[in-house]
Each structure stands twice: as C-alpha cells, then as structure tokens.
Amino acid sequence: MATKRCFVVMGFGTKTDYVNGRKLNLDKSYRVLIKPVVESRGIECVRADEIIHSGSIDVKMYQELLQADLVIADLSTANPNALYELGVRHALRPFTTIVISEDKLVYPFDLNHILISSYKHLGDAIGYEEVGRFREALGKQIDEVLQKQESDSPVYTYLNSLIPPKLADSITQLGSEPGSESSDDDPAMGQALSFMVETGEEAIHKHEFSKARDLFQSALTLSEKDKKQKDIYLVHRLAFCTYKAAEPTLKDSLYTALGLLDEINLAHSNDTETVAMAGTIKKKLYETGEGSNHLEDAILFFQRSYYLLNNRYHGINLAICCVYRATSELCKTKEQQIADLVIAQRTWERVLYLCEWDEKAIKEKLSQNNSWDTDGIEGQDLEEYYLKQKFWIAVNRAEANFGLGNFEAYEEAIKLAKNTSHPKWMWDSFETQLKRLTEKLKESGQLMNPAWTLPNGN
Template sequence: MADTKKRCFVVMGFGTKTDYINGRKLDLNKSYRLLIKPVVEAKGVECVRADEITHSGSIDVQMYRELLQADLVIADLSTLNANALYELGIRHALRPFTTIVISENKLMYPFDLNHIVIHSYQHLGDAIDYEEVERFRAALGNVIQTVLDKKEPDSPVYTYLNSLIPPKLQAEIEKAVESQEKKPTSPEIGKALSLIIQEAEDAIETKEFLKAKGLFQSALLLSGQKDTYLIHRLAFVTYKAAHPDLVTSLYESLALLESINLAHTNDPETVSSAGAVKKKLYECGEGANHLEDSILYYQRSYYLLNNRYNGINLALTLVYHATSPLVQNEQERIADLVFARRTWTRVLYLCDRDWKLIIEKEKNDQDLINDGTKDGQELQEYYNAQKYWILVNRAEASFGLGDFATYQLSVEESQKVKFHLWQLESFTEQIGKLKAEMKKIGHLIEPKWEFPE
C-alpha cells in the first residue's frame, strides 16, 4: 500500500452466481466489468477484485489486508453472496468510512441491512441494458466522489458505537503476508485467479477441455473454498474432456456436483448440470436409474427457472422414459408423451416471450453495439446466441409436437443468425435423438406423430 494512488477493493462474487431466494442467475463479472471497474478507474483510483490479486500464499491474508487498508471498498451484495456479506461486516468493523454498498434491484435484503444505504442497479441475468450501464455509472461516480471527499462515517458499527477507535494493524498484517509468502505454493499460485479462469474459458473456446480442466482445478485450489461457479465449470469441462473415457468422466463430473449438496440444493445451475450428466449416463447405457434421476433434476431446475433450456431437456427425458424398460404399458407411455407435449407447448410460449424481450433489448443497445468497442462486439455476440437458441428451441418443440412446418421455418430462420458450429452440432444431435425415440411411440397419440420422410 506504499503507492500514493488510491486503491479500491471490490467485494463481490465472481462468475455466474444464483440468488437462492428467487432462483435468478446473475453474471457478476458483467456487473464488475461494466458497472464498477470503469467508474472507479475514471476517478483515478486503482480498482481490484479478489480474483485479480496475484497470490503467493493464503488468499485470506490478502483479503483482510485489502479490507483494512483499501482507501475505498465497494461491496456488491447481489445474490446475497455469503462471502460478500461477511467481508462487508469485516470492513464495517475495521473502517468507519469510505465503504459503498450496491446490489441488483431484485435482491431481497435481510432485515439487518435495512438501515444501510444500498445503491441498486438493474441486472437482466446474463446481460445489463446499455441505458442502465450509463445511468448507474453516473450515479456510482457521484457516490464515489462524495465518499472520498467527505469522509463521513458509513459504517453502522462506528455510527452507533461512536467511541470506537479504528484498529491499526499494519505491522501485523505485513508480517502475516510475509509468513504466507515463504510457504511452498502450487505452480499456478502466483497468478491472479481471474487470469487462470480466463485461460480456462479460452481453452473451452478452442475445445481444449483437458487443459481447461487443469486450469479450473488450479483456480478451485487457489480460491480456497467450494465455489459453486468454479465447480460448475470444472464439472462441465470434466465430462467434455471425456478422459480417460466418457463414462469415467461423467461419474467424476457427478461427484463434483454432489460435493456442493446436490441432493438438497435449490441452485438451478447445479441440478440442471446434474440432469445433463445423468442423461448422458443413461445414453451411454449405464442404467435406467440415471434417467429417473435426470428427469427429477430437470424438473427441479425447470420449475425453479421456468426457462427454455430445462424445458426442452425435460421433454426429451420424458420421451426417453416412454421408450425405456421402466414403462410396462401403453397408458404410462401415453402419460409420458402428454407431459412432454405440455412441456413443449410451454417452451413455445417461452420462446415467443423471450424473442420479444431480446429484440427490444437489442434495439435499445444499438449505440453500444455499433461503437466499435470490444464491449459492443461481445454484446452483439450475446444477442446472436440468444436469438439462435430461441429459434432452435422453437424448432425442437415444434418437432416434438409434430408441427413440422413451423419446425422447418424456425430452422431456416436460425440459419440467418450468426452461430458457432458447436451450437448447430448440439441442436442437430438433439433432434436426431428425439426423432429416433418419437418414431417408436409417436403412433400412441392423436393425431399420430409421423415424420415426413
């Protein structure tokens, strides 16, 4: 902390986190990258989040030092992240002023936070509207300037216990850091966590899943905790790597998900990932019990989120169930098909809803999309991906319902949107599986499901 430049430490989760109260998933990296970091740096203040700190020892020591010494702390409590709440409490105990609390506007605050000023922003889950970015940047910039200028107490600890004297532990902290730095470290320690995660994501883009697996394992070790986001990503690349073989990697992926309370969690990302792993185990011939589990997991995540992805996969597992040895008579097969058809019908509704929303958001964000920046390019890629998935989800639901005209039209529309080859391969594989199963049982419903050859 010898530099004269002021330093801001940002307290928040990283990656995609779930608000367990309302089931919403938020990309917190976008909150940090779009709403917080550029505003802080525009004020001439160095901005750092825990995952950006280069570690040579315990992450906890580094974190405590930042919470005490940082000239400014911004705490984003979105998703009621337990670590963020804990670190905010420490900051309030250590420093009487220069702490700003923010969150997305759908957060259900605990009672004990009601007396703290919390500056809110609108988060759309996997994106943030351009107009909201502009609004909140201006608002946060004004708050930062006010906090740095006035030095008025914002900690409830020092507000209500105004005789307290803030601690001065500089020597002790430096000694603890020095002690940690002398300890042996793994090869990846010495890198910032954010850099390791980015390298892992880059490896996914080039389909180097085994490399990504090793990087996420290092990131998890460096984080020092069972971070759900890192475990989700590690579970994903583990089964995608298919090393030493697909079945072994699927069981390894499942064990990772079980380590974060799969049996009882309401985290839709965890149960949805488990549904995918269990479905693949069934497809690999590992037993019908995996199919039953897959249906249960997809049902949980579908009812929690009411979204297209889980609906589409739930319907396919129901069709699998209808053709599996688990079903002994036609009445049960028809029941599975009825449930699948209801789910597909709901997916069509969700496609129409989401299409209107995404087109309106894309229209509102044209200024950013066309400004030639990396942010604009990433935003256009996001909208292209969303439109592609909506169109192929509509195609698959129509295919399952026997509406082949709408299926064909949706496929043709999807070809007009920029997409990645893996997206097309994923959709084509899914349709192939659905077609094979529906040919076995499509005659049981009226009107009969008959694919026009």
C-alpha cells in the same frame, strides 16, 4: 504520495440468485462496471481472487477490509460472503464504503437503511447504455465519498463515540502490507486465481476443454487452500470442462464430472445449475448405453431444475427424457408410455409459451439498446449475447413444435435459426438432439393424441 487502493467485495464467476433463480456473470460486472471506473481515478483496484498469496487469504482479506482507502461491495445474488465482509468493513471503518447491487436483489431487512446503488444486469451481459449510466454514477459517488469522508457505516452512525481500530506494526509485518508479497511466498502460488479463471473461460470459448479443465482444477485447488467449502462456480466449470473434454473416454469423463457434483451436495441441492448439469450428465450416460437408471435420475434432475427456474432449456431436456422413457424398459404398460408422452406434450406447450415470453423480453431490451457501440468490447459482448439468445429461442421453438407435430411452425422456426448468426457447434447440438427425438417418436408417436407422424410418411 502512495497510490490509493480499492478493495472490491463480491463473488466471482457466474453465481445464482436463489431468490429468483437468475444466473449473473459477476466477472462481467467487475470488469465492465467497477474496475474501469476505479482505475480512471488513479486508484488501484483489486478483488479477492486477484490477490497473490501463499498463506491464508483470510489474512489478506481482513487487511484489505481495514486498510483499503475505498471498499466497493456488490451484494448481487445476496452472496453471504459479500454480506459478511461488508459487515466487517462497516465495523472497522466509518466511511469510504460504497454498496452496489443489480436491481433485482431482494434486500435483507437489515440492509434497508443502507444506500445501495443499483444497476441492470441481463445475466450474461449488460446493456451498453446501462454501462455508461452506471459508470458515470459510480464515478461521482467515488469522488464524493473520498472527498467528504462522511460516515456511511451504520455501526459508527449509531455508536457515534466508537473509535476506529488500527493495525499494530508487529501484526502488519506478520501479514505484510496489502498488495505486497510476504517473505515466505511460494512462487508456485504466484499465479492469481482470477488469471486462471479468465484463461479457463477463454479456453471454453475456444472449445479447448482439456486446457480449461486443467486451469479450473488448479483454480479449485488454490481456492480450497483456505476454505472448508468448495467454490460452487469453480466446481461447475470443472465438471462442465471435464465431460466436454471426454478424456480418456466420454463415459469416464461423465462419471468423473458427476463425482465432482456429488461433492457439492447434489442429492439435496436446490441450485438449478448443479441439478441441471447433473441432468445433462445423466442424460448423456443413458444415451451412451450406460443403463436406464441414469434416465430415471436425469428426469428427476431436470424436473427439479425446470420447476424451480421455469426455463426453456430445462423444459426441452425434460420433454425428450420423457419420450426416452416412453420407449424404454422403465415403462411396463401402454398407460405408462402414454403418461410420459402427455408430460412431454405439456412441457413442449409450456416451452412455446416461454419462447414467446423470452422473445418479447429480448425485443424490449434491444429497443432500449439500439444505439450500442458494436465496435467496443461491451457492445460486441452484448450483440453476441442477444444473437445466441435469439438462436436458442428459435431452435427450442422448433423442437417443441416438432414434438407436438406442428410441422409448419417447426419449419418457420428452423428458417429463423438458420438465418441467425451462430457458431457451428450450436447447430450441431440441436441437430443431434432432434435426430434422437425423431427416432424415439417414430417408435412411440402413434400413442399420442393426435398420433404423431412425420409429414409425407418420412
């Protein structure tokens, strides 16, 4: 008896939900919530980026949507490709389709009559208890739809006399059966996209940015074989690894990374990840002496990302860029300097509020997941996620208080950050930025009200 096959319809990598600005690691959803449950039923589980192919991926995708014994469609972030592929599946097959999403998805009107099972996603991690709950629920749903085979397609529900199509043998031979390689497959294309992405992410985690850059460049080349549009996630990762690798020089790598972002409509994009990364690159170009025009661009990019997402990280970078501008040739008068310093102060005050809000949210999540299994992979990922968040909140609070001249609160935040487990690079990054901020505030702090000075005249 042939092994049943499940095709999972969803994006891959980290995607942004443009309705609420949240970034979700969809690979985490697939690896932790979906694939283990499907495979525990003895069903082969594949996602589009795992399919080895040399011709058009569209042929393979449509074959899977028609022939797969089960399709699970994750609509998180309202991914238009996933929505389209779900519609194709509903048109081709009357049953064995399951629709899921993370619980903050704003459903399009036409999906209101479709059963969508939801799960709680934290962004980069998923709570241990939530993993157990959703796995059990999804497993039961898979068992039910495979046994009952009742219509779950609105197309076949409302057009109840419709006959499902079948793939003619001649067409099947041209495209090959799902999961098999066609006779003209190119061995050079035999490495699945998902493997490149996974290996690239592992290299980033180890700070092997040159290796990661090459892997994401290969992944982007492979994905472009069939698409007119570039995959935004792959461009983001390639741009990030490119400037982090700093080869052949940091300046060259920054300009190359910026060029990659230009290819995904940087000038008009409202994707916070795109504009925030452009802000970071422009800020670094200014810091390396490439000119004040880059500082002006950095402020515009960080303003867009900060006001769109209301995010601590973007606020911290917007504030320091305003301090940079107050000491640059861009400010022609004292009044202009004061204006920039006021913007920085107000942004730091907002950052402190966001720190309190995020800290409260994390405490609530910790209380809900205080029994996670830290010996398991999911538990380790979750613990690492919370520790990183705790550290960044502490240093963001420290930097904001430092800029506002609240030095006692700054020292308290520094103590908390040092006592929170973190990789060395995270502390080095904070320390470098604080050193730059100190130098600039020494130049312009007397224009603030009250005047900014280091304690004890340091």
